[in-house]
Amino acid sequence: MGFLDYFRSSPRNTASVAKERLQIIVAHERRRSPAGPDFLPMLQKDLLDVVRKYIPIDEDQIKLSIERNGDCEVLELNIALSEGQGQR
Amino acid sequence: MGFLDYFRSSPRNTASVAKERLQIIVAHERRRSPAGPDFLPMLQKDLLDVVRKYIPIDEDQIKLSIERNGDCEVLELNIALSEGQGQR
Numbered sequence: 001m002g003f004l005d006y007f008r009s010s011p012r013n014t015a016s017v018a019k020e021r022l023q024i025i026v027a028h029e030r031r032r033s034p035a036g037p038d039f040l041p042m043l044q045k046d047l048l049d050v051v052r053k054y055i056p057i058d059e060d061q062i063k064l065s066i067e068r069n070g071d072c073e074v075l076e077l078n079i080a081l082s083e084g085q086g087q088r
Numbered sequence: 089m090g091f092l093d094y095f096r097s098s099p100r101n102t103a104s105v106a107k108e109r110l111q112i113i114v115a116h117e118r119r120r121s122p123a124g125p126d127f128l129p130m131l132q133k134d135l136l137d138v139v140r141k142y143i144p145i146d147e148d149q150i151k152l153s154i155e156r157n158g159d160c161e162v163l164e165l166n167i168a169l170s171e172g173q174g175q176r
């Protein structure tokens with residue numbers, strides 16, 4: 001699983017390490033061009049609602065991006081948590 | 089972000105390319121050991137419920153894993169879609 005390799009090899013001495021973080025990546029790979037709008041933009045609100053069931057997060061804690069590369073669309077949510085905020 | 093580089097550099101000639109796919113990665117990075125159980129296992133059902141709002145998926149289309157590496161816990165959902173299933 002290449003993704004786990006990515007996490008394992010991430011540099012640990014960056015500023016982002018100073019805080020807890022929650023990262024959500026959704027990749028939708030399709031063989032053909034989409035006939036209509038993708039559902040990933042709609043998914044982003046739903047995903048945040050799900051996370052908020054467990055951790056209270058403010059809008060300013062969230063960085064969001066959607067990128068397309070050929071037939072692959074990737075939604076990325078980066079949520080910076082205060083220390084201890086992710087503990088339950 | 090490095091994740092997009094990962095997608096861009098993914099080999100395209102593997103069996104998984106033969107189908108559409110949806111991949112969801114949730115990484116929770118913490119500075120301290122958790123005081124209690126993590127919320128990622130609970131999150132997995134919620135995430136599938138969210139995806140099912142947009143795409144009907146069966147249990148046998150889903151591969152799920154949760155791995156821990158030090159203070160980083162990663163939930164990975166791989167959903168194999170039939171051709172055209174991800175189009176709306």
